[in-house]
Amino acid sequence: MIAAFEAAKGVVVVLLGIGVANFHHIAHHLGLENSSYYTSIFVEIFNKLNDRDLWQLVILATVYSLIRFIEAYGLWRERSWAEWLAIFSGAIYLPFEIIKIAEGYAWWKVVITAFNIMIVGYLLSIKLRKNNVKAVTRRSAFHF
Structure with missing residues (x-):
């Protein structure tokens, strides 16, 4: 999606x-x-x-x-580099979006920022989960 x-x-x-x-x-x-x-x-x-x-x-x-x-x-x-790119490209806007909300509340600013936070958070959680699985797999490969 x-x-x-x-x-x-x-x-x-x-x-x-x-x-x-x-x-x-x-x-x-x-x-x-x-x-x-x-x-x-x-x-x-x-x-x-x-x-x-x-x-x-x-x-x-x-x-x-x-x-x-x-x-x-x-x-x-499902390329790893694209997940990092998506995380970075989504997160780079967050400080500016938060500043815009602080300058003047508008419901659409909050919705856009919340949506962006959800996407970045979701992608970051997937990325961290994948990295944990890789780390466990590597460790278990060395321990018979």
Whole structure:
């Protein structure tokens, strides 16, 4: 399930990247350029981006998506390195999420943080359990 979730995050970033790359064209085609305050903000932001900025966004999105797809593949195939990658990539967000909750309570911030803590905790418990089994197996191999 976590592998599918990680793959889905990669797909979402790819789709967002495609949407960002075509945002101005899509907004113009749908007549959204002046339809709302928020849409006009996005149009203005994208008008200010130069080619270098767009390429940086493309590279960042590509790297992020590749990491998510590699992680999903490794988790699906039950690879040890992918479990560590998932633990690290999930845990790295926790301090920032906790700070955001401390800055201002919102139920969705708590839900996202709790979900992330559950995933990291679950993966960490699996990893530690596997390491304990390996350690016991190694010790018992030397004791007839």
